[in-house]
Amino acid sequence: MPEEPYPSPHADRAGVGLPQREADRRLAEYGRNEVGRRRRTPVWSRVLAQLRDPLILVLLGALVLTLAIGDHPDAVVIGFVVVVNTSVGVTQEVRADRAVEALSAMSAPIARVLRDGVERQVAAMEVVPGDVVLLSEGDIIPADASLLESSALLVDESAVTGESVPVEKGTGGESDSVLRAGTIAVHGRAVGVVTATGAASTLGQIAALLDTKTGTTPLQRRLAGLGRILALVTIALCLVVLILGLARGQSLEVMAVTAVSLAVAAVPESLPAVVTLSLALGARRMAARHAIVRRLSAVETLGSVTMLATDKTGTLTEGSMVVEEVWTPRGAATLTGIGYAPLGEVRLRSGAEEPLAREAVRDLFVAAALCNDATLSAPEEPDGAWTALGDPTEAALLTAAGKAGIDHERLVRERPRIGEVPFDSTRRRMTTVCRTPGGDVQVCLKGAPEAVLTPGVLAEPAKLLEDARQEAARLANDGYRVLAIARTTRAQAPADPQTAESGLALLGLVAMSDPPKQSAADTLAACRRAGITTVLITGDHPATAAAVAGRLGLLTGTHPSDVGSHGHVAGRACVAGKAEAPDQQVVTGGQLAAGEIADLTRVRVFARTSPQQKLEIVQAWRSQGRVTAMTGDGVNDGPALRHADIGVAMGHRGTEVARQAADLVLADDDVATIVSAVKEGRRIYDNIRRFLLFGMSGGTAEIAVMLLGPPMGLALPLRAGQILWINLLTHGLTGVAMGAEPASPGAMNRPPRPPQQHVLGDGLWNRVLIFGALITAVSLGAGLWAEHRGGTSWQSILFLTLLTAQLGLCLGLRERLLTWENPWLPAAVTTSVTLGVAALYVPALRTLLDTEPLSGWELLPALLAAVLGLAAGREGRQRRQGGTLRET
Template sequence: MLELANGTAHHGLSVHEVALLWETDPGRGLSTGEAAQRLTRFGPNRLPATTTAGVVRRILRQFHHPLIYVLLAAAAITAALSEYVDSAVILGVVLVNAAVGFIQESKAEAALDALRSMVQTQATVVRDGRSRTVTSDELVPGDLVTLESGDKVPADVRLIRITELRVDESALTGESMPVAKDEVVLPTTTPVSDRRNMVYSGTLVTAGGGAGIVVATGAETELGEIHRLVGASERLATPLTRKLAEFSKILTVVILVLAAATFGVGVLRGEAAVDMFTAAIALAVGAIPEGLPAAVTITLAVGVSRMARRRAVIRRLPAVETLGSTTVVCSDKTGTLTENQMTVRTVWTPDGRYDVDGSGYSPEGTLRDARGADVSMDDHVALRWSLLAGAACTDAVLTEEDGRWGIVGDPTEGAMVVAAAKAGITASEVARSLPRTATMPFSSERRYMATLHRDTTASRPGDGVALVKGAVEQVMAQCLGMLGEDGRTRPLDRDTIMGAADELARQGLRVLATAVRPSFESADLTANTLRGNLILTGLQAMLDPPRTAAAGAVAACRAAGIEVKMITGDHLGTATAVADHVGLLDGASDVERMGLTGAEMSALSAAEFTDAAERTRVFARVSPEQKLRLVEALQAHGHVVAMTGDGVNDAPALRRADIGVAMGRGGTEVAKDAADMVLVDNDFATMEAAVEEGRGVFDNITKFIAWTLPTNIAEGLVILAAVVAGAALPILPTQILWINMTTAVALGLVLTFEPKEPGIMNRPPRDPDQPLLTRALVTRILLVSALLVAGSWWLFEWEVAHGAELEAARTAAVNLFVAVEAIYLLSCRSLTRSIWRIGLFSNPWLIAGVTIQIIGQLALTYLPAMNTIFGTAPITADTWLRIAAVTAIAGAVVAVDKGLRRKYGATE
């Protein structure tokens, strides 16, 4: 029977049935001997360790990439040419990239370790009828455990006795408020977030106490199910890594084909095989973009730095670019789109409605009447008593530390304390004028709280005052009248009160009623002494307000073609109200406007679920598995998905998403470890800023590739042309390495610091299926390659024909390559706009890079040591003029091409 009990819907069973199922005594618990046997049978109450690849295998995996293969070949070739410095540089790039990948992969496994650590705690268990403290590892199904305020729940427990028990389940379910628990039997279909008779491993008891029977431990708990989902969620390759892999495969094939063709053509022409092998090596070295990995890494690192300044911390380097390709953002509600600080927005009394401004827990703000005038407490008796009830009938405390305001206690009570403080009713004033003498705490049956106070300001100092706050229906049921602003009591108008409460609730506000019983003479504060004797003073309506910048950020994302969806564990009404406030529902159809709950999603077929994921904008009361399914469904539609979250329940979806975004303030370590990026301030506006930076990163990587490939292609084609023509090589392998390595550092890396172009957020996301290089860019690359081949070949032949030594002619060709690269660099700073529109000095690194390259070229040309190493020779002023002329022609052709594409609307 014990084995069959696993997987049972315990929330649908009575306490007696659960005790029979687990063969335990709900009063005395298990015996010590039985607990030991069950520990052997079921194993320790801990999450299982995950088997991962060994260190050696994970290291070798970092080299399993086509581009890495090409670079390793380049290192081997340059070493074979005795260019050990260049070989070491290329090999160094490979090793650094492998080290970074290994470290990041190791960190990714920390999410599972963090999950395991969540359940390592102490527990109070009853065995043999005696209470004892044990480690959570020792708990077994059937154990009787007791819970008190401040305890971390050690296992999944079916409650059998409670005393005003409230549990913070936000990390597991996303519920923004502590959940009141009871022992009532629930339908078996009740979702986890609504199982009031259960508490789950890893959650936190915030108030009250209770006892229950352990029904699941270790991997069988709800936390264990999330652990399984995290372990099974494969982290996807980013769009950039996928595109680079495809690009690298094509590049590898092209290099091998051209090298083989060079060798074959030369041998067929009767050239020596050794010479042709040297030529083939030269072509291969020329075609390999040695600076590409460094440029990609540095561009991503620059993006990381820029994002950090905008309060977004990147944990995985490739994630920087992924943001720029994002097509859908699945955002959490609480703390991301909202402040995560409950705030009273409206106070209703029988004679008026008052707006409360200000946001969060800061007591700065004012109360205004319907005309917008500031309110004086002396003229509004009912309003004053309603605010007093919120400030005095509470256990919440307003705190300030380093200029930051916060609440110790229930957020709803805290909101009412802050509202009173905005009207000048402070905690110190309440303690002085209305010292508390008795308390009747909130209970799930009564659904209100009451406190008794001694009124030191009354005409008879001994008089007591009872203050009450709670659910509207329950408080109103205890009232005999309602208070006017003139201080007079009038008959209770139930229809008017409920109408006002319903109107506020439709706005997504949480509504509580307040009441007072003056001249309370009884010292016995009970439900009987209050029933029928209260006077309703008003309603206070509150919500977790949307962040100030959230609406603008949502609008910016949608203008950029990025769909924003809300996925939350909170209630649908609250979620849709916030979504409407931030503009998430603008333009949505009626079906989309309603949103979907987790229960409704469970009833959908697979096809219906996929369709709902695409068209619905608000998902509420969702489970961790449903969040994961939503991400997978959107990815199946071809979307690049960014997912935000802060709880344990978010970890599987964060890991599966193309980019997981965790909350830095108040987020769980599990969520942070599973994510690729952490928002320091939890603000959705930071997401929009990060997307903007990500687009800039992708732009700059594309610019570098568009700039470097013409040189690599032209170097290879020049070698091939020389072999086909049976002529001397215009450029030697060592000279090719000089060009590639020096220009990549001095010129190419300048593009990694290029500022974002204007209007970057006004264009749609990049199509995930679009190749790294579009047809227009390929055309431009081939155009510049042709200019380089034709110019360098002509200049080399001119110099030789006019009596120049072979070394001097090659030096001229090398300098021409570098000069054209420099002029083309200016064009590549923007793939669509002219250099005059972006400005010569908008990137200060440009001047420094060009200056360094000029110095390097002069050294290569005129220093004897460099002449000896690289086979160069000094050239004349006339040669420099010819280099300048060819460079100017190449620059003009590229400018005309770009201008024509702008004029006729050709896209890059």
């Protein structure tokens, strides 16, 4: 039950709020405060989308033809392939949507508002424009609002703007007084009046950019082109066979059945099943890596990606502030460790005076822990993570104090706070007064260097102040957030704590940042080896963006003067028209808005960008024919995630908007999974091309045998049933098993295939013709040899030889011949050989297929054909591999 309303202490200062009756009226007028969720796609619509696939349409046409001629067995096989392909695709989409829904959580289910002069808790969706909302530390802001009053308010806006550091909010001077829906108050208190809800809010405006993704994936475009070509070529060749057969005196019924059988043989009807199996296996592998595939085609699309646009905060970085460097007048130190766990080391720099420097560092962190309002919580489970409540900057200071061996809880018990001056945007510093065990008082102060390193605050020599300012400037230039910390001890507590902010001793400087994830550098290096261009797009400060880019190797070829002591790189603005190397550019959203950048694809780092600008950057790359991927976790990433060829969202840290806009959700937020996904995509595409090479070589050979056999004296080389049986054994179980072949060892050491390249491009057409000609020659040679000897079994010999030559080629095209990574393929080939031989000796099959049993020596051509097919496949694969390596 909801709590009873009680008089609010804010009522007198902020007014009485809206009357409940007026709030109800506005709710009816403006609607609920929620961004409309997308309607669920009905199952029938998903089924129709699957059936619109070009190759499925070709198969449906073949199904109609086989039913028309009464070939029910083959009709059953084709229908089975269509049903399986459609069922797997629809099932995967439905399961993925359910998995994403399981990750979702309402952003702000409850809001505190003033209604009729009393404070009430209402559902966030019932907040209306004009409501007075009350905010405290940890609250999610339910709607856009304007501040009426605030006290030391800091708001985490990273989900909306990409800014990694909490933003100060206030009502006076130049302070930012705008509150955005979906952001979080991490420190302080505030009262605001709601200015926009629902679709009119910041979240709603971003959601408006999330219209349904249009267009097709690279794989779909390539297969659509293939389907059109196959349909035209198949119809033309089958008409030729029909006409030539009628010209030789064959009956119309026999040649019609033969032509339709050739049509079925020429169309690789197992291709949809191969594609679906490959994608499903890829999705299963990705699920094992904590990645949820929302669309099966997304896995393959990653394999075709040529450009990766990535967000910074929470994607490439840890998403939490960490103290990395400390400077004191007696020496400097670095700290190890990530996250809020107080686990790591304080390592003194060379030249520091032991133990004076270590004592100075400890004194600094004692003061930082006392001048602090954040709290850390240990994990409830052994493998859980430490969490923080409060300002992330203050939480980072507590973590660093723990690494220095300071027990915060014991410290605050021994030195209780008796006075404080909160941080505000005007003073840019915070002061606390604590009672020491000896009865004295200790004044601790922290703040921005420019607000602390002044003679009015510090009682230090001018030389020391100048050294500290230079060190602060160096650290800031390296992309760090820098704080100065000072302290003094006095006999009596000051009447006003603010009067104690003078005559302090400088303890030193702390430099903190949101560090890159340990896996991020390796991930981006793997992308470079794979020929993928990486672009960083963030709403953060240019210097911060440049620093992270430098540490991750995105800004290569920079001048030594741009690189800080820890690999940080100072941002440099790109000026339009300058012939600056693309990887040296750091461009801001302001420059984009001013139209200073003519070609967005020449820039590698973007900072201070809006959601609309992120979308424009992705669209600029797509307009050049590049296959784009976008990773992100915030609301501000949603439009770009939706419109990229593939969007990848963080599942744990990511917002609901980002997850719903994405095609792939990384449940563990591990950016390294993207590399695995790219490898999976390339494996899938390689297997599709491998199957096409195998299936179309066999289909080409079957048509060529039927065209060339009669002029050579073989009146009707193959009967319709024999053609369909070969097709069933090669394109059926064997062809589908090819979809499970492992990835090539060099898959990630070659550039992605050009987006405009046909699925049979890069020499595959030539190889189809070469292998098809080889199988044709071997099969016709065996048939002519048997016919020349005067036997009546020449057609059965040709039938078995044509089958085994194709199966031998299938094994020869494997990435590694002697491997059990895909045991299904050798098992399928063995089964197909067995069924092929059974067609000659099982009476029922002999009657159905009109074959004759062969003697031992008559089986030799089939055996030799299998060996030749195997050898040809291995030779072609090795030549192709050598060409690929040379290209790389």
